[in-house]
Amino acid sequence: MAHDPPSEPDADPAQPCAPGACTCGAPGRAQTVRLEVPLPQAHPRTLGGQRHPIAQAAVPAGTFTMGDSSGDRNRGDGEVPLHPVSLGGFEIDATTVTNAAFAAFVDDTGYRTDAETWGFSAVFHLAVRAPERDVMGPAAGTPWWLGVRGADWAHPGGRASSVDGLDEHPVVHVSWNDATAYCAWAGRRLPSEAQWEYAARGGLDGSKYPWGDDEPDVGGWRANIWQGTFPTRNTLEDGWLTTAPARSLEPNGYGVWQAVGNVWEWCADWFDPGYYTRSPQQDPPGPERGQAKVLRGGSYLCHVSYCNRYRNSARSQNTPDSSMGNAGFRTIT
Numbered sequence: 129m130a131h132d133p134p135s136e137p138d139a140d141p142a143q144p145c146a147p148g149a150c151t152c153g154a155p156g157r158a159q160t161v162r163l164e165v166p167l168p169q170a171h172p173r174t175l176g177g178q179r180h181p182i183a184q185a186a187v188p189a190g191t192f193t194m195g196d197s198s199g200d201r202n203r204g205d206g207e208v209p210l211h212p213v214s215l216g217g218f219e220i221d222a223t224t225v226t227n228a229a230f231a232a233f234v235d236d237t238g239y240r241t242d243a244e245t246w247g248f249s250a251v252f253h254l255a256v257r258a259p260e261r262d263v264m265g266p267a268a269g270t271p272w273w274l275g276v277r278g279a280d281w282a283h284p285g286g287r288a289s290s291v292d293g294l295d296e297h298p299v300v301h302v303s304w305n306d307a308t309a310y311c312a313w314a315g316r317r318l319p320s321e322a323q324w325e326y327a328a329r330g331g332l333d334g335s336k337y338p339w340g341d342d343e344p345d346v347g348g349w350r351a352n353i354w355q356g357t358f359p360t361r362n363t364l365e366d367g368w369l370t371t372a373p374a375r376s377l378e379p380n381g382y383g384v385w386q387a388v389g390n391v392w393e394w395c396a397d398w399f400d401p402g403y404y405t406r407s408p409q410q411d412p413p414g415p416e417r418g419q420a421k422v423l424r425g426g427s428y429l430c431h432v433s434y435c436n437r438y439r440n441s442a443r444s445q446n447t448p449d450s451s452m453g454n455a456g457f458r459t460i461t
């Protein structure tokens with residue numbers, strides 16, 4: 129997406145990447161139509177029942193240090209300055225919302241996702257399962273992302289694919305708007321960016337990853353990211369080219385699974401790389417306005433050579449109507 133160069137508070141060029149570049153997130157949807165999608169109403173009859181069949185992890189109230197303390201930050205993303213953040217306790221989905229859970233929402237409401245409304249979504253080139261006529265071509269600057277007509281949450285590779293056998297995988301091709309609609313139906317909400325990072329840390333203040341500071345391949349792969357040569361050859365050492373089941377590998381100290389890797393996760397906040405210079409310590413709500421929403425945690429496309437955003441403090445963003453095959457969400461109460 130187009131994004132003005134941010135006022136970067138970090139003078140140290142830790143990474144050569146320009147703002148918005150070198151991310152494994154897909155380009156944003158062109159802003160040609162303003163959608164007015166009504167939110168489904170919360171459904172009292174079904175609240176607390178089987179309509180959100182995702183186990184919960186309890187995150188205690190506390191204060192943590194938000195931001196990058198390992199020096200691996202991406203210049204332009206605004207991972208610094210380090211600052212203390214205090215939060216009340218909350219419950220967060222132990223896993224990202226699954227295809228089975230999202231299917232229940234769609235069955236109950238008839239909701240149409242942004243990908244369906246626009247008629248296409250962004251699919252990683254090795255994951256396309258669609259007739260050639262559906263492939264709209266590569267995104268400028270990120271040729272491994274293809275716009276594919278007919279790709280949506282139920283057809284993650286395009287119209288020749290389905291979610292059969294993927295019930296317990298993260299739902300993908302859901303926009304921020306779609307995630308928010310799901311939350312409205314389930315009587316839940318998206319985590320703030322601060323809540324997301326605090327939950328991802330699992331009680332290990334200042335660590336690079338949810339499990340500590342070891343790199344993800346120490347003692348066996350601990351996150352579903354990319355191994356091999358991005359974006360052409362994945363050696364699949366962790367077992368997955370695209371999504372892994374939401375409950376695979378090991379959870380962190382709070383019982384949160386796959387905060388880093390697997391799929392990017394939408395947060396409630398608008399994105400502003402300068403926000404940490406002015407955010408309040410108590411329950412920071414994010415900027416009042418913006419063009420893009422925060423995405424956190426990185427995805428199965430992250431690789432140390434290209435996009436090292438499979439870290440607790442890493443930040444990315446996309447427009448609220450954008451969808452892609454490597455972004456989903458988890459919810460809180």
Ligand SMILES: [Ca+2]
Pocket residue numbers: 352353354355364366367368369370428
């Ligand atoms: Ca992988």
Ligand SMILES: [Ca+2]
Pocket residue numbers: 386387388389390391392393424425426
């Ligand atoms: Ca994740």
Ligand SMILES: [Cu+2]
Pocket residue numbers: 151152153426427429430431435436437438
């Ligand atoms: Cu990445």
